[in-house]
Amino acid sequence: MTTGQDNRNGSLVVVGIGPGAIDLMAPRARTALEQAEIVVGYRTYLDLVRDCLNPASEVISSSMMQEIDRCRKALELTEEGRRVALVCGGDPGIYAMAGLVFELAKSMNAKAPIDIIPGIAALNSCAAILGAPLMHDFAAISLSDLMTPWEMIERRLEAVAPADFVVVIYNPRSKKRTDQIVRTREIMLTHRSSDTPVGIVSGATREHETVRLTTLANMLDEEIGMQTTVIIGNSQTFVWRDKMVTPRGYSKKYGL
Known part of the structure; x- marks a missing residue:
């Protein structure tokens, strides 16, 4: 090891910070950030938790699409005997x-312990903002085809649509990827009424949060981007x- 330290003293904590609001972050997550020698993360997420970090901690930030580099760096530092926190949104x-x-x-045959601290996911925070859309069975599907072929994503949409799941859509649209959400709506309309409620939340719990309630027929009239989560209701x-x-x-069981 480059530091000569015993890697048994190193540890990696993968910290979920939730949707962005500091008061929705778990106390355990805050403690992990305060105790870490080194904090690694996507710079936008690090900005959200800057006030929770120990001023003595080293901070290593990087841009979007560098997930592998961040994870590998965090693991390498951990193996050198450092206490590392890797920051994740949600x-x-x-x-x-x-x-x-x-x-x-x-793949690295890493020896140091790895702990995961959960956070409030986008589907939780957006559901709470919208009301109670996930009270029955639901499915979550990401429309990003960067690592999953679109053909597989489409098969999953076609599988859940007739099963009457509430469907949570992650990564619905980007600047380059615009057709997937259109196809998603088409698939849903083959099995659901056009007036099925749809909730659209962008920037949940952050200063730029926007919330729209619409229908399956009209959902594409709303602004939808990468920071948006779409929840399509069931029958x-x-x-x-x-x-x-x-x-x-x-109501069916107890006659409410």
């Missing part, structure tokens, strides 16, 4: 860094007082 285990960390650790989902609600089934 929850590390949901479309985030936890899996990649373990894949790289396996029972309704809107009441500007809140999106999917019944769990209590």
Whole structure:
């Protein structure tokens, strides 16, 4: 090892910071950030938690699309005996860094311990903002085809649409990738009413948060980008007082 330190003293904590609001971050996550010798992360996420960091900690930031480099650097520092926190938006285990960390650790034969601290994921925070759309079975599907072929994503959409799942759409649209959300709506319309409620949340809990309630017929009229999460209701989902609600089934069972 380059430092000559015993790597048993090193540790990696993968920290989920939630949607962005500091008061929605878990106390355990804040403690991990305060105790880390080195904090590694995407610079936008680091900016969100800057006030939670120990002034004595070294901060290593990088830009978007450098996930592998960040994870590898964090693991290398850990193996050198350093206490490292790797910052992730949302929850590390949901479309985030936890899996990649373990894949790289396996390939590197890393020895130091790795802990995952969960955070509020986009589907949780957006559902809470919208009301209660995820009260029954749901599926989450990312439309990003950077690492998953679009043909597979489309098969998954076609599988969940007729099963009447509430569907949470991650990464619905980017500047270069605009057709996938259009095709998603087409697939859903083959199995669901055009007036099915749809919730669209961008920048959840942050200063630029926007929330729109619309329908499957009209959802493409709304602004949708990479910071947007789209929740498409099932056949029972309704809107009441500007809140999106999917019944769990209590009224049928107990006559509410």
